Structures are given as C-alpha cells and as structure tokens.
Amino acid sequence: MSLPHTGPAPALSIAAIEDADTADVIALWRRCGLTRPWNDPAADIALARKQQNAAVLAGRDGSDVVASVLVGHDGHRGWVYYVAVDPDHRHKGFGRVIMDAAENWLRVRGIEKLQLMVRPDNSQVQAFYQSLDYFEQERIVYAKWLDGREPTP
Incomplete structure (x- = not known):
C-alpha cells in the first residue's frame, strides 16, 4: 500500500461538469x-445537474478528469x-482535494x-475518510424502492 500524500495540495482544477463531461465521468465511476x-x-x-441543491464536480489534471464527486443537500x-x-492517480492527494471541493x-x-455512506466491506475507503477527520456514526439505514422492486444490497 502506498503512503498517503503528505506534500502540498496538488493542483487540480475543480468545476461543475458540462454535458460533454458526462461520458468521461461515468467511465471514471466504472473504473x-x-x-x-x-x-x-x-x-x-x-438528476443532480437539474437541481439547485446538487452538482457533479470534476477534478482535472490538465484536460483529464481524474476525480469526481456528486454533492448535494x-x-x-x-x-x-x-x-x-x-x-492511475491515487495516492497523490486528489481524494482530499475533491472532498475539500465538496465541503x-x-x-x-x-x-x-x-x-456519506460507505459499504461495510470497503475498509480502504473507511481509512481514507477517517484520515479526513470523518467519524463513524451509529445509524441504521432503511431503504425502499418506490417503484416496487425488490431490495438491493
């Protein structure tokens, strides 16, 4: 495992995505x-882009989308x-930068x-959020699909 980024904050340009960015952001999410x-x-x-209370932010290293977050309230x-x-760009501090942008x-x-919610088996990302001073809160999350489909994990 690589050591966490400890140098100065990396330079990423952060902005709300445009229509032309959608495919790149989806490809990043899939990767x-x-x-x-x-x-x-x-x-x-x-849905996020048509609301006033949400946005999809992208972090670019040059012209490449290397980080993203969907943020809302x-x-x-x-x-x-x-x-x-x-x-290919992990352990450079980009996660911290995109979370700072969301905050x-x-x-x-x-x-x-x-x-935020983290799947219980994702210990690597749990450590990441703890390094950003997030703390676990004991909650039970309930969900229901309003179209009647069966529950999903």
Whole structure:
C-alpha cells in the first residue's frame, strides 16, 4: 500500500461538469467500481445537474478528469456520492482535494454537516475518510424502492 500524500495540495482544477463531461465521468465511476446495476449513472448525473441543491464536480489534471464527486443537500445535511479518483492517480492527494471541493460547495450554501455512506466491506475507503477527520456514526439505514422492486444490497 502506498503512503498517503503528505506534500502540498496538488493542483487540480475543480468545476461543475458540462454535458460533454458526462461520458468521461461515468467511465471514471466504472473504473473505480462505483456503479451498480440498479443505479443508472447517467440518470444520477442528469438528476443532480437539474437541481439547485446538487452538482457533479470534476477534478482535472490538465484536460483529464481524474476525480469526481456528486454533492448535494436536503436543506439540512449535505451528502456526497460517487467520490472517485482514477486508479492511475491515487495516492497523490486528489481524494482530499475533491472532498475539500465538496465541503466548500456545501459551506457556500450554508450547510453545516456532511454525511456519506460507505459499504461495510470497503475498509480502504473507511481509512481514507477517517484520515479526513470523518467519524463513524451509529445509524441504521432503511431503504425502499418506490417503484416496487425488490431490495438491493
């Protein structure tokens, strides 16, 4: 395992994605293993981009999208999804940069708390969030598909 990034923050340009970025962002999410059969990433991006309370941010190293996050809020709490760093660009501090961008996006909108969900078997990402001073909260998450389909993991 590589050592965590300890130097100055890497230079990534961060901006909300444009239509032309959608395919690159979905490809990044797939490379990072973030997509699931029951979630259509293109639909998730489209929904986030049409709302005032959500955005998909991309981190670029030159012209390449190497990091992303879908960030939003419900007026009370912020949430992040699809936090991704290209596997070829990990351990350079880009994860911290994209999370800082998501936190700042929420701060500008007056949101004081950010929450996220991590699958229990993803110990590597749990360590990443702990290194960013996130802490585990004991909660039970309930879910229901409103179209009547069976529960998914």
